Amino acid sequence: MAVNHLEVERKYDAEPDFAVPDLTGLPGVTGIGAPETHHLIATYFDTDDLRLAAHGITLRRRRGGEDAGWHLKIPAGPDSKNELRAPLGRAQIVPARLASLVAAYTRGGRLAPVATLETSRTVVRLLGENGGALAEIADDAVIGKVTDGAGDQRWREIEVELVDGGGDLLKAAGKRLIKAGARKAESSSKLGRVLNGAIERPVPAKPRGTAGDAVVGYIRGQIEVVLKYDPRARLAEDDAVHQMRVATRRIRSALQSYRAVLDRERTDPLRAELKWLADALGEVRDLEVLRMRFTGRLEEIGESTSQSWLAEIWRQETAAYRRLNVTLKQPRYFALLDALDALAADPPLTDRAGREAGKELPRLVTRAWKKLAKAYDEIDGADEPDIARHETRKAGKRARYAADLARPVLGKPAKKTSKRAKKVQEVLGGYQDGVIAMEHLKTALKRTSDASEIFILGVLYGIERSEAKATISTLAETWDNTSPPSF
Structure with missing residues (x-):
């Protein structure tokens, strides 16, 4: 089973005769551990066109050291993976x-060895007041x-x-290393350095406004958001399916x-294909929302969450996750x-794409808003008001997303x-969620005989x-207090 670990580090290049400076006196550091030496041999895997490396991802099998095994590192933010x-x-x-977690990048491509790194490592630990390690300094x-x-x-x-x-x-450790003669590393990974110019990263054209x-x-x-949350959704991390689904909907x-x-x-x-993906993600998300909603309700009224019907939602959600993982392999x-x-x-x-953004985007945002207004007007007199409300909700989401797209250009009005x-x-x-919840409760009521x-x-x-x-x-009051776009 894969073990998850957040790695936060910075790398520095140094000359062969570089001497690691005294690291005492750094924030929180009260002692320095004894040096430890390791001999590490790592084989890195990627597709033949280095798709993982192009996205800053590394997959290796390493022998030696205290954490021998397979390591998959995916960027998680500045200085962290x-x-x-x-x-x-x-x-x-x-x-x-591990292979499944990078499938959105490999897309059926074969993973094979692309490089080997042999490292002679000397490690010292920076210790805190209780003797625990605050950081590790590895001299490679x-x-x-x-x-x-x-x-x-x-x-x-x-x-x-x-x-x-x-x-x-x-930050302080880095400053001291640089003062002693080290410099910020040319690459954020050893693999990136050894592959050098072999990694092809697309360079977007310069924006013209x-x-x-x-x-x-x-x-x-939004495509980057989908890729970012793909492995997290496969791992069933909190909110990952939701974020991936939102990005999919925003693109659509x-x-x-x-x-x-x-x-x-x-x-x-x-x-059409984005709707298919959003629906697959939605099956998991809808069950996840129901489970959290009912769990919260039970806690609010002081009742046990050990309910058979709630456990059934858990089982359905687990099964939906399994189906989603199958979908994400297709x-x-x-x-x-x-x-x-x-x-x-x-x-x-x-042809309209070549027009100035500041003039063209307001028209398109306004058009999305007018569709929202039309959908709202159709609620009154609708044969099935709940369906009309649902359509208005979707129109509202499209108007919102259209405005979000325009925000970098139009600013505050958007x-x-x-x-x-x-x-x-x-x-x-909020209303729609309540309707769905009531429908689920009615179904659960039919399936239980426990008083x-x-x-x-x-x-x-x-x-x-x-x-x-x-x-x-509150809908009518909310709409009356909501003015149309003004650009």
Whole structure:
């Protein structure tokens, strides 16, 4: 089983004769541990076109040291990586769990050795008042070789990795190393250094301030969010499915609201596939929301959360996660990611895409808002008001996302429009969530014969019904206090 670990570190290059300075007196440091030496041999795996390395991801099998085994490192922010580990296993076979976590990048491509690094490491620990390690300083002499490449590369590198210390210690240690003659590392990873110019990273064209630039830039950012949360969703991390689903919906919404900027012949098929992915993510998310909602309700009324019907939601959610993991392994999903990459790299822009963003975007945001207003007006007199409200909620979300896309260009007016659309969306969303909750409670009621659970289900139904009515009663006032965009 993979083990998750957040790695926070900084790297520094040093000359062969560099002397590690005295590190006493750094923030919180009261002592220095005895030096330890290790001989490490790491084989790095990637696709033949280095897709993992292009995204700052490293996958290696390392022998030697205290953490021998497979290590997968995925960027998690400045100076930090999410590291997942697995036992050594077989030398040439990547553990299935780790391989699945990078499937959004490999997309069926074979993972094979691309480089080998041999490291002579000397480690000292910076200790705190209680004797525990605050950070580790690793002094590495590295020999790197590209698989099937000619010649070795040799360098010296100093790593400062936090254990229980804070950012102030990381910063202070770096300053002291630089003062002693070290310098910020040329690469954030040893693999990146040994591969050097072999890694191809796309370089976006310089923005020209057009509507097309704004739309494509936004879509690119949301694609990165999908990729960022893909491995986290596979691991069932908190809020990961939600964030991945929101990014998927934002892309789809942009393709609809800004279809005047992008050729619909290419984007309409993408919208259909994005809906398919959002629905797959939504199955998990909807159950997750129900579970958390009912758990909170039970705690509020002082009842036990050990209810058979609530346990059933847990089972359904677990099964939905399994289905989602199957979906995220399908060629259809990889084809969607390839199509999104192609869209970002070579966007199918229309003539209107070349217009000035500051003039074109207000028109498109206003059009999205008018559709929201039309949907709202259709609620009164609708044969099925709940369906009309749901359609209005979706229109509100599209208007909000359209305004969010325009915010970097239009600033405060777009921000205000987004907030106004969100208010309407939240009222309708609160009501819709209540309706869904009531439907689930009615279904659960039919499946149980336990008198105490029947009573609790009835109490919860009453709460949901009361809150849903109270929420929807505020809709008219919310809309009346919500003004249309003003650009």
